[in-house]
Amino acid sequence: MKLAFFTGARSEYGLLRKLISQLKSDSFFEISLLVGGMHLLEKFGNTYSEIEKDGFTIKAKIPFYSEVLSPGQDEFSRAINGIAAVLEKEKYDALFIVGDRLEAYAAALAAHFTDTPVIHSGGGTITEGAVDNIYRYNITNLANLHLATSKGNYERLKSLPVINPENVLFTGSVAIDGIREFLKQPVPIGQFVKGIKKGNFALITFHPATAAKEPLDEILAKSVELILNMNCQVLITYPNNDKGYESILSQIERYRSAKNVFIVENLGAKGYYAALNDCLFVMGNSSSGIVEAPYFHKQVINVGERQKGREKDASIMDVNANWPDVQTLVNKGFNESWPLVENNNIYGDGNSIKNVMKILKDRFK
Numbered sequence: 001m002k003l004a005f006f007t008g009a010r011s012e013y014g015l016l017r018k019l020i021s022q023l024k025s026d027s028f029f030e031i032s033l034l035v036g037g038m039h040l041l042e043k044f045g046n047t048y049s050e051i052e053k054d055g056f057t058i059k060a061k062i063p064f065y066s067e068v069l070s071p072g073q074d075e076f077s078r079a080i081n082g083i084a085a086v087l088e089k090e091k092y093d094a095l096f097i098v099g100d101r102l103e104a105y106a107a108a109l110a111a112h113f114t115d116t117p118v119i120h121s122g123g124g125t126i127t128e129g130a131v132d133n134i135y136r137y138n139i140t141n142l143a144n145l146h147l148a149t150s151k152g153n154y155e156r157l158k159s160l161p162v163i164n165p166e167n168v169l170f171t172g173s174v175a176i177d178g179i180r181e182f183l184k185q186p187v188p189i190g191q192f193v194k195g196i197k198k199g200n201f202a203l204i205t206f207h208p209a210t211a212a213k214e215p216l217d218e219i220l221a222k223s224v225e226l227i228l229n230m231n232c233q234v235l236i237t238y239p240n241n242d243k244g245y246e247s248i249l250s251q252i253e254r255y256r257s258a259k260n261v262f263i264v265e266n267l268g269a270k271g272y273y274a275a276l277n278d279c280l281f282v283m284g285n286s287s288s289g290i291v292e293a294p295y296f297h298k299q300v301i302n303v304g305e306r307q308k309g310r311e312k313d314a315s316i317m318d319v320n321a322n323w324p325d326v327q328t329l330v331n332k333g334f335n336e337s338w339p340l341v342e343n344n345n346i347y348g349d350g351n352s353i354k355n356v357m358k359i360l361k362d363r364f365k
Helices: 010-024 049-052 073-090 100-115 132-142 151-159 174-184 216-229 245-254 268-278 289-290 323-335 352-364
Strands: 002-007 030-036 058-062 094-098 120-121 143-148 169-170 201-205 233-237 261-264 281-284 300-303 316-319
Touching: 002 073, 002 100, 002 323, 010 030, 010 058, 010 094, 010 174, 010 268, 010 289, 010 352, 049 058, 049 268, 058 073, 058 268, 073 100, 073 245, 094 100, 100 120, 100 132, 100 151, 120 132, 143 151, 143 352, 151 169, 169 352, 174 281, 174 352, 201 216, 201 268, 216 233, 216 323, 233 268, 233 289, 281 289, 289 300
Parallel strands: 002 030, 002 094, 030 058, 094 120, 120 143, 143 169, 201 233, 201 281, 233 261, 281 300, 300 316
Antiparallel strands: none
16 A cells, blocks of 8 residues: 655644554555644754654655745645645555644645545544644545544534435544553653653643634743742743744743753654653643543643643633733642542553554455
8 A cells, every 4th residue: 555644733743653653664554744834843853853863764855834924825825736736746555644733724625626536534523723724624634545534523523414424433542552562661751851850840832723713822821920939940842833832932031041941953763752751740721631631641721722622631721812821820730749540541551553554455455
């Protein structure tokens, strides 16, 4: 099977990394990686280098984003045209897309125009506070095979009248397989961030809430000050490049030289798992806090509407994007010493890769 993976951001590559590795070791598959979007931006850490460090060959680098501008119509058109040119030349049996970002939507359209079947992982999710909701359901309409990461997403996809229910299958999230493997031989965060103290730092990631007006930059800054006053360190990872990221990034950079604040553009998959494993708690509005953090039994403060509608573990504490409510939750957590919490395994039990491989072989043999 001649199978291409498209990845445009560090977040989705972290989900795909273990799956790609397993597929490459199986002679049934011939794997290609098509890389574009944020991976090729120096401002966001040139994360394509992480892919190369993992030993994967990049078939095509497809630049279409600007170092200084949020994605718009021109970037979207360049993405479609660039990806379509590669698909037209290579004639893949299928293109594997994960998630819901703008560049993933561009990849689905490029596949549509080049008659390349689309395999989509992550459909059926709802995130009311982000325009990703639009992109995700448009990708679903363009996809030929749907790999649902939760039972709720599976039922939602099957109920859509435009989808053949026979092409919807529950696999769980392939990210969980990588987490299970990491936890067998965990690596300390100190190997990735010098000077940080295991068990005494908050892991913070804020992305723009593209479908809601929220003072996330202000909340981030006030949260950092409060956490530092609790004699706790802070590890901040960069936002994505969605519209409105500049104000969040500006606040982050204010703390570049601050004592006990560590800023990392990109930790890589293993480094991020180390951070989740060793942190005191997680805060922000990233999907990683919803999907991955519960498997490390960490409490998560999920701020605002960006992830509204997504299935959540009992350990997720939703809070409106206003400072008094956020402050109350942070203080409560410190008063209770941030205990470890149970995980409900909403996104699978760590056998997702095996499920995906079986489905692909059954469908494409």
